[in-house]
Amino acid sequence: MPFSPAQLSNAELVEENRLPACSDHHWYKTPQEWEGRNSSYEWSLNGLWKFSYAHNPSQVIPGFESPTFDCAGWDDMRVPGHIQLQGYDIPQYVNTQYPWDGNQDVHEGQAPTSFNPVACYVKTFMPPSLGEGERLVVEFAGAESALAVWLNGTYIGYATDTFTPSRFDLTDALVPGENKLAVQVFKWWAGSWLEDQDFCRFSGLFRDVTLKVIPSAHVQDIHVRTDCAEDFSSAHINVATTLHGRGSVSVTLEGIGKLEQVSPRCFTITIPQPHLWSPEDPYLYRLLFTVRDEAGEITEFIPQSVGIRRFGIEDGLLKLNGKRVVFNGVNRHEFGLNGRVMTREQTEADLRALKKTNINAIRTSHYPNSSFFYELADQYGFYVIDEMNLESHGLWDQVRFFQRPVEEAVPGDDPRWLPTLMDRAANMFERDKNHPSIVMWSCGNESFGGTDILAVADYFREVDNRPVHYEGVHWDPRYPETTDVFSQMYTPAAEVEEFLKTHRNKPMILCEYAHAMGNSFGAVDRYVDLAYREPLFQGGFIWDFADQAIKLKDRYGQEFFGYGGDCGESPHDADFCGNGIFFADHSPTPRIQEVKYLYQGFNIAIGSDSFTVENRFLFTSSRDFECRVTLAREGVVVGDAIIPTDVGPGQTHTYALPLSIPSNAGEYTITVSFHLRQGTPWADTGYEIAAEQAVFEVGDRQPVKATGSPEIIVGTHNIGVRGKHFHILFSRLHGGLASYKWAGKELFNSPPVPNFWHAPTSNETAWKAPAEDGQWLLASRYAMHTPSLDNPRVSQEDNKVCIAFTYDLPTTPPSSCTTEYRVDGDGRVEATIDVIPGEGLGDMPEFGMLFTSSADLDQFRWYGEGPDECYVDRRGGARLGIYQSTVAEQFTPYLVPQECGNHTGVRWAEVTDTNGIGIRFEGHPTMEFSALPWSPFEIENSTHAHKLPPIHHTYMRPALMRRGVAGDDTWGARPHPEFLLPTGKLSFTFAFQGIG
Template identity: 60%
Template sequence: MTLDTIDRADAGSRDDDAAFDAARIADPRFVRENRRPAHSDHRWFRSAEEAADGRSGYEQSLSGRWKIHYAKNPAAAPAGFFDPGYDCESWDDIPVPAHIQLHGYDRPQYVNVQYPWDGVEEISPGQVPERYNPVASYVKSFVLDRPLETGETVSVSFLGAESAIAVWLNGRYLGYATDSFTPSEFDVTDALVEGENKLAAQVFKFSSGSWLEDQDFFRFSGLFRDVVLSRRPVVHVEDIRVDVDLAPGNQVADVTLRVALRGDGRVRARIDGVGELEHRGDGGFGIRLQNPLLWSPEHPALYDVEIEVRDGDGALVEVIMQRVGVRRFAIEDGLLSLNGRRVVFLGVNRHEFGLAGRVQTAAEIESDILLLKAAGVNAVRTSHYPNSTAFYHLADRHGLMVIDEMNLESHGVWDRIRKLGAPIDEAVPGDRPEWLPALLDRAASMYERDKNHPSIVMWSCGNESYGGTNLRDVAAYFRDVDTRPVHYEGVHWDPRHEETTDVVSQMYTPAAEVEEFLREHREKPFILCEYAHAMGNSFGAVDEYIELAYREPLFQGGFIWDFADQAIALTDRYGEEYFGYGGDFGDAPNDGEFCGNGIFFTDHTPTPKLQEVAYVYQGLRIRIDDDAMTVHNRLMATSSAAYRCVVTLAREGEVLRQAEVETDIAAGETGTVALPLAVPAAPGEYTIDVSFRLRSATAWAPEGHEVAREQRVVRVGSPPAVVAAPAPELVRGAHNIGVRGAGFSVLFSTLYGGLASYRFGMTSDGGRELLTSMPRPHFWHAPTANERGWEAPFEDGQWLLASRYGRVRDPLTTTRVETDETSVTVTLSYELPTRPATTCDVAYRVDGAGRVEVTQTLQLVDGLPSLPEFGMLLTTLPEFRRLRWYGDGPEECYVDRRGGARLGVYDRDVATELTPYLRPQEAGSRTGVRWAEVTDGRGAGLRVESPEGMEFSALPWTPDEVENALHHTELPPIHRTVLRPALMRRGVGGDDSWGARTLAQYHLPTSGDLEFRFAFRGV
């Protein structure tokens, strides 16, 4: 499929002088009108000095303040506003780039699969809503920054206009374009006038192309990328194509440049530090490189090619700086390979999204890339549209493999086929010929702009749009023009044209099912273009996927969904700021907080999930034995010698020794290195930490940044025996049982059934009360997004009832009291309102020092649902807000997300412990906690202990309060500190967020007796 074929297939082209007809936006074949052909994204300068400075005298930015008129549909848009005599001065001002919905017009709307008009207007594919289709009419006045020179032409490029744009200059219609995410460029030369020029544009929120733009994102519109005026001198390079042929063995590379030159002139090209490229005629230049520097994510080497363009008189008219990466990405021996080495994609899907929506500066994009590099990510899929061109230049420079995805998703139509049983011929684009021009246009616009970026290793035909002949033809186009593999996941659902994709691609398939699939299907490499749906408190058991990728050659990794939460900053009626999600803008239909899937928050600060991402994605896998460590180097091009290896010995959080050891384990190899220190013989719990760190700063991290880590915990001897204090005094009352000793008193109520008071301290009034309510057995937490996805609250809701309403029947007669030489034990038996009914016994053993050892025993009965957690809820004073613990950290962790955590002693403020996921949910817990303290500013408070390790959280709110809040600003004022020691909480899961359950090994048992022991005491 050639570009000529695409142009012939485009029924939208008309004569340049034709007037624009807004009714045609509802024609799927009306793709573009008078738009300039797509070309490489190179920039041209007037001199080498300009090129070095990065400011081109051939470019004039038209970004900034524009005039805007908003209309709710095309019928209400102002007629003739583009005429020079039409006065637009009274219109509002708006910045460009920007989404109009974030500047007071229309409203943001978040939908995932649903089309935004679904159920609001009944339209068929290709048609557009009539009543609600916001139109933004823009006007910008400008004066050329210098007079036109002889032979110069000028064009205007709208780098992002969502979803369709019509353009006029000085009343003259220039053209029309669709495809929100690639440039729409129009020639303006003949419409320019001396002095002030009036540029006008009309941007339609919905066009026929919107049926192809049903991505999982906020629905915006407007000019959301820069607008640039570009001059072309009389002799000009219109397009550059870079081809690199790296021979097997990687010792020789042929670099070829093909230059499309307009005008009578000549071109010279040279590689900085290497030499001149040989002119081979027909715009071709070439050079052979011996022992070239290779581009890879670990070492993104780039060659600078300087291209000089001179006119017929020999005068310099253009200088172009083109960066070239020498690398070979291909399917070799049945595997995806980079420079001959098997690839494992440690990837992330990335929407362009930040605090200004999809409007991002180059600096913000670079910041995103550096964050990903620092976390060990080596690949990005541009989900699900071409990104701003700055992204690709930065991916080249910093080293990310990119799957470049064209702007296509029609999930809302596909669902009708997949879930509602509609016939295949309803698919969009499917086999319908009216959609082929738009698809091929989008494919060509992406390819021509991005083709020279070494970071791009695969082309993607789009996302979640089923299958059909149209997508087959798009894949054929990519293969006609390029050698990179082609990706498309939809073949998994519509296998009629398996040739559409060069890889098997699936989404959210559990790791065990991937392994099972590959036992029988060995035809193509397998990737997960989306996996580990990181919605809310999620990202559990992802190590299952990574270990499979290094065990099964055909499984070559995947791309986490996704990079950052999509949300919009709002202020509530009380002046409190929060991030809004679907439904917070009066938008209907909407998909709620399903936009909160990031390993980073909306402001691109890391979520606790990033701790696990960095661990499972690290390039060095370490096993620590008694006297040595074994390192598997999973990197593609870097020896372990590139990093400092620091080994640290600590005892219960206190560092005892630290030493460095030299390693030199080649990429792809495994080696064993002796440990430079040994565990002492003295009793105690020790940790050995191995940390590989950068020897020097890089663009993405400072010197000393940790790139890989592992920890081993070693226990020597037995814990020291507790020195028994004198037995406490037992006081039997009519309705209470008292236990007291030096500096403490405990009161159990036999009237209400529970621990009514725990006072601690040598004060005149008998000590400070440390409990603000009766502790109670607890089996529930605020459901996570994933638990709501598989309807866990419906299945498990009786454990909520058990937590709230479990009772001690007739506590006056059933409360048991036992004494021994050192303690008093009070046992309560709770009836739980479960079906079938069961009981939970709680024994409080109080010793003479005021330490209360709690033993909970839950009788599990066949037929009970899975437990969200098993532990106890205690509430204490709100001033006890300093949390210090010895356990896993520093970030929150759960039984299926603790690989990246390390045993140590950590400090936090309780007020910050509820992780600010878009919607409040279970968060802030830690695994492996031996002890935890919550204290006030003077160090007084409560200590909870479990020598064998427990799960523990300290929050300012109860699970009920967390569950009831839709946003963090809705949480009540802080009145208590809530402690929840637990034997275990169910893992967070995360294979997907709409039905995938936590893996079985991370559930609490469902039969037999569960026993949990911990202790608490005042400090």
């Protein structure tokens, strides 16, 4: 029966002639081939294909699949790849919207017709010589979102389900010599209503295309199950095989022995004292299958990794090998610089980075990943929630905003969606079932509930014993049995705790939390603390791994990372794709500093003479790591030691500090850290996996004493203060510090001004903070000084000149601010800012002062918390020390420019040129501080980092405090109250002085 584009609108037709789903094993002709991972039974068809683009199915060139049709003049298209990243159509980023919404009136279950891009591919190949009984199969590992296949003009078949393999038997259509493989890939079909994931919309053949020879006797499917004794003293490995053709199978467990054949296709072996798999010790056994034909000749060898572990709900809790699990997890879209085209090498680099960050769990949001991801997750050690290709979020708003009954949600209870759902569930399960890293099956994402999804959950339970996950039951609780765990998204930690007071019958996870959009990830410690305090709360998965941004070039050839709308698409959801704890190029963002700290396996508390270690690992003692203790005085290391520890899993122990805090006055830090004794596949020997720091003050800080008194020159419009190396001018007329020269060099390009503003973060924009805070923007830009006999006030005291300016701030009701400068004989200026907000005004974004200098002052050194940016609600992973950077490096390239580069707990900061001439700022005793190449106003006005103006200045902002960055979500969640600036009168004191 020929293929017809009309079947794209048939949600119940999911495939024609597609081979049954099966396990993702590989087969080889010889043992040497499997060691080299190079099977002579496989030929890659990756590379350049001939290509033609059609705006919709009606515009496809008729008959292109015919052997007589000449495609030589067609363009070339690289496979795997998205056509949208190779010059055809455009990428489109949408989140909750369907990409066709408002452009075509398409009813649920119909495929768009007027605009539904079709990618037509042609590849010629010389087939291998097939022996008797052998077959040739083509496998498309990923095609977005439906494909039809022809060989030599013969229709082969049709398949859907973007993210799992589609295999077709080509044998009967082969011809001698060159063969023509033709494929149509349709961007959308009826099932695309179930593929409204929060991601960029692409199409094409985006995963590998491979020819595979099926031997005359071939193991088509392998199903491995492991069962552990209650006390884990032994384990059984049970194997079931499906054999194609006539022949026999034997199975050996490498290094142990041959499996007993209990039926023609089933095998078993008992292992005493098994080496159990876990993320901490991802040990894998290896099964070796030998397949023979009827004549006894070997037709294939198959290696299959096996992880022996027991995971499930025991005593009401999720447990691995008898131990309660906490998911220190992240959601991971399969996305990189080439979109969803990911290589094994790129994926392995991602997993190494996640292991270094102490992440132990990954949710494959919201579709099955490439098969090699699971193989690598087995090897590196991750808990994986394998999620089915389902999300109908674009119809969510019809229930929320348009009062559509939840029973009518898609897929809901509508039987026409069931074939697609069951097909996708089976495709995922059959391919991935043998991977020990997979600990839960997920029925999809954000599609409410209903009998259809319940049927999917029941299917998973019928074929496997792993728990089933589905969050949508939280919104549609008609069938709570759909999920084996309570699962929610972005619920504040306090509300999770409250929920579990009355819901004690299932363990709970947050399948998404800590929405890491822009400068975010504040107060996440609340969740982690709860996970170790409340047994039923077993962790969560950060949203998400990496920004989904596309590398583009502007009209001037400058590269930048683009987000929704940058490709000219509409509708779109702007920068909501920028939620990663890694940037789009998979380099770490500053949030990684906090993620690594919160997820570390040791909770450490440090006292003045001892430290206590709580071991949060399940199976690993602290003795497996080297424990280092470091003593520093005001950022300079004065002692270090290595101390043996042996804190067992789940235990807590206290040790005496091997170093004593000196009696000499000063500020001291003690840092306790744990490091790898031996290198691993993901990190070298000595890599730090956990650390904590405590700060101790000995004696009183002595006030800075000047060497003499400054000279004061009182003029008509200006007041001068000078000493041996400096000369300062204060302007009566313009109301502020007009000039500061140090060693003859002007340090400021414009008067320092009180500042109450920063470029809004993504979270602040989401909860409409700029509208609430706008008066503080006016106050920062347009403070008014009215000269008078007592404004400024000038006096001398304690060998210092004191000059104070009062400003009226244009807020409603009005506010006022006073800035007092106290200058000593060495040119050190102690500044105090007092602000009295108008009654009823809310908290300000920040409170400090903005200094502007020449861009020549581009070197930054500070004694404070770092090394990465940190904020009052995201400073757990920061440590007190002396750090060196450049001003340019302090700017964090979030997708949309916003507040960044701050450091908390700063004692002093120096901003200088390359010769060391510049300014030193000092806290009283501490402050927050940032130094950036652009002002808050320039940053706020730019939509992309590459659009920021050329650098002319360095902007320094000492502050009493900046508002916390928040991060529970990015659509209304504010910072926790304790991370807001107090309302009412505020005062901030700091000092600055020329140096060099």
